[in-house]
Amino acid sequence: xxxxxxxxxxxxxxxxxxxxxxxxxxxxxxxxxxxxxxxxxxxxxxxxxxxxxxxxxxxxxxxxxxxxxxxxxxxxxxxxxxxxxxxxxxxxxxxxxxxxxxxx
Numbered sequence: 001x002x003x004x005x006x007x008x009x010x011x012x013x014x015x016x017x018x019x020x021x022x023x024x025x026x027x028x029x030x031x032x033x034x035x036x037x038x039x040x041x042x043x044x045x046x047x048x049x050x051x052x053x054x055x056x057x058x059x060x061x062x063x064x065x066x067x068x069x070x071x072x073x074x075x076x077x078x079x080x081x082x083x084x085x086x087x088x089x090x091x092x093x094x095x096x097x098x099x100x101x102x103x104x
Contacts, residue, residue: 022051027058028092028100034061035070037100044074046081050100052073054085064096075101 085093089102097103 001082008081021083022054023082024084025054025056025059025087026084027061027087028089028096029061031061031063032061033063036063036068037071037073038065038067038069040072040074042074045072045075047076048082048083048084049076049078049080050086051101052085052102053089054087056085056087058087064099070090075099077101 086100086102089097089100092100092102094103
């Protein structure tokens with residue numbers, strides 16, 4: 001019985017820890033980005049799962065554009081190519097938060 005409880009505790013803790021892991025910390029900027037993305041519903045280059053806000057320093061500065069993008073990104077809930085957290089997400093306007101599925 002002791003081993004069963006320990007195994008259950010480990011599986012619960014590992015699931016909770018996995019929810020906090022992000023591949024890339026992204027900062028949304030208006031000027032001087034590392035890359036420009038366009039958020040699309042179909043025919044994406046990459047699928048990103050946005051897991052929320054992160055307090056770490058950004059790995060990449062991204063500008064969201066409507067034309068002439070470097071990368072087309074589809075925001076998904078399952079099976080992403082990258083798991084992304086957003087730095088300084090409180091500074092984003094409502095439209096950008098909606099595009100990134102960050103609305104509460």
